[in-house]
Amino acid sequence: MVISSRLVTDTLSIQFPLSVMALFLHFTCPLKNGIHARPASVIEEFTHNLTSTITLYNNRTGTQANARSVLDMVAADVRFADACVIEVSGADEVGDKDRLQQFIGNELPSSDESVAAPITAQDQVLPRMLRNLEFTHFWGTVVVPGLARGKLVQWGVLGVSPTIPLHGERPGIDEVALVQTGLERLAAEYDDRLKHSHTALETALLKAQRAVARDPAIPSRVRQEMKTHGYTAAGAICATEQFISQQLLATGNPLLAERALDVRDVCLSLLKILYGESAITTAAALTEDSLVVAETLTPGQLLGMDRSYLKGLILTHAGTTSHTVILARSFGIPTLVQVKGIGAISPVTAILDGELGLLVTGFNDTVNRYYAMEWSRREQYNARIAGLATKPCTSAGGRVFEIAATLGTAAEGTAAFDGGAAGIGLFRTEMIFMGRAAAPTEDEQYEEYSKVVTAAQGKPVIIRTLDIGGDKPLEYLQLLAEENPFLGCRAIRLYGKLEMLFRTQIRALLRASCLGNLKIMIPMVCTTAEAQWVRQIITEEQGKLSAEGIATHPCVPVGAMIETPAAAFAIKGLSKYFDFFSIGTNDLLQYFMATDRANASVAHLYNLSEPGFLRLLQQLINEAHKHQRWIGMCGEMAGQIQYLPLLMAMGLDEVSVPCSVVPQIRDRASACDMQACEALLASALACDSANEVCSLLQAANTQLPQPILAPAQVILDVSLSNKTEVLKQLCDTLFIHGRTVQPRAVEEALWQRESTYSTAFAGGFAIPHCKSDAVTTNTLMVLRLKEPVSWTSDASEPVRVVILLAMRESDSAHAHMKVFAKLARKLMHDEFREYLTTESNPNLLCDFLRETLDLTA
């Protein structure tokens, strides 16, 4: 090979075949995130109008790429400061080289300005055990808490309907030309959309997708797939999408992994162009325990999944308040939204940690140990609360306080009652109406309502009539678009227009009423006129049914949901028409604060701790009771533990919460000290700001007193491998026995104390301790290890007996402090330590401590 003299100096360091007539340009990648899809698409856009053949070489990896192919360039994995060479050859190579030089100097460095640095996952704090470890994880926002393990399944994976052949030749059809035409049409579509793009962001996104659509890597791969595997256009497009996605994922760069989604979108659009909308499926069947990853999901798609295998949901783009999220919550499916940086995924086993808000896809021994401890913590906690006696709780005024469940489908009924629900406080009927071509018939509805009422075995079931409107549309109803649907024709306001639909639902409900304790609830009532109208319809339908000889309960209770300030101040009048009320806090707070909680710029105003809102609730509950009406709560506030003491003190009769939290809420409610709750409520109602209320709730202790030391707090001969695990185990045990609801916060407080100086002392003892209001019950705990662990980094004696002293900060002057002081002194005596080291019976050890520390009284 002859190399022209002008090239010699340029090419000494690079090893690739050089064409004879070509010009070379050297540069160092100036981009912090490397040449990922966005800069690549800027390069592609620039080179698109040049006539030369342009090739990009990455010296570090020895790869080369066609500078007209975004995907090629991306696969070359050019990173920050990589030495690169651009080869230009063709008729106008001199002019093009100059143009490129200008471009690289002036435009390339700023081609990625709008992109933030990759997320390094340091934006939130990991628990001690997981800190400073290398493992793959992604942060998200928890919308349904819990812990789940399963294989990652990408929802929305490209697939074609089974009617379309993937292999074989179709006579008379040139499949390659078909794909080429499709891609051209697609690029033209993007051109068109670009003309109408209004924002810089949209333009950038469309350009990136257009670049993929006109990327030569796609048709070339498609051709190759057809040739080697005998695919049809459809088969080849699916295979190409798989191939390119895997290549992008293999780079391990989160920005590139996200681009795999662009490739999928483009291939999906291409299939739609070639085969029509109906030929595409994006659903995957679940065949084992799965964590489903999707950008968004409709309630219908969620309902269509096999829930025995659906262990968790990762919705990368969904908001926190969508109906799918509400549904996931009522099913108790741990769910994360707004998960950052995940891109397209490989089908690996992962853990969804709905406590921390983590999706973990990479594991090591420590991570495995951590999650083994987490599973055990949850299992032990669940076992304890499941074993609680189902004794009724009382709220202020000695009223029975019921913990009921909120359901979205009849299928959840059994689980709700198994979990100890006193009834169903809200059965949403929207799901019965969703995801179908026409409204369900009276019989279909009757069947669904019957299932819940029968499962309840006489316990009350409150069924809410259809709650839809412009904000929650149903396709087949063709509701008019409204300027402001949230303030428009929704729920009861629609019933006049959809009278037959409403009457059918009422008939189905009335028929199911004779099977048990069914109550009807009407959403969005504001005025007595509405109340009167509803009552009249119900009376009429009841009359008709009885004329037809169909059995109904003689007087089915009818209630109203209180979700507008108007209704809250109309209780006296509404009591003439309604037998009970239930507060829908989600809407009530939004209307009260004139705030859309889904609108990020005003969502901060949606704060349940707003003192004005608490006063509204209190006056509303008082008013209902004044008129002898039962009043419950079915909004999200009902399921939030921190508000439980306030709601009980307000005298609420019931809370309706997601099935999954029924046992937990019951546990907390039965441990509430009503006097303390009432005092807390009085202080909260007197506050001037939501912040004040929040800090009040955080510092408050409304629990009935528990002994500082119980047999469950003596744990002998456990195997743990280091100090970090020991401290976690101590805090997990506090959590299991209801002595803290924030085990991680207590753990942090212990570590903070350890950081001043180690709490280890003579004889293999350590005495970790803290003062923190994350502790709910002052606790003394003894944990003895099978094998001692080292407590400090120096060579001091390893620790075998660990004594935890956990004290509430606000209780410092408490009598329990005397116990701690006494214990601390006792520990300085050899015979006392000797006993703690050798006693093999935890109950005897506990008794001994209780006696020594005067706790027996």
Next chain:
Amino acid sequence: MKIVAITACPTGIAHTYMAAEMLEKTAKKLGHSIKVETQGAMGIENELTKADLAAADVCILAADIAIEKPERLEKIRKLEVSVQSALKDPAGTIAKAIALR
């Protein structure tokens, strides 16, 4: 020998009392009389009076934090140590304090 002491640790839950106990136990064993004031989560306990301080030969201040009422100790010979060293080596601490006389 008449010794007085004050102990005070960061949280006031454990080491204040552990050190107090150690100093009392060891002083007794060595034949000294001792009174230890604790400044812990319960505030000042077993407070050293003017008379206590006047009668004492030496004072041990085993504190990791600023103590309450430090002015009381202005006129007495005192050994200042960390709570931890009083706890780990009470006999040595007492010997050092006595050496101050």
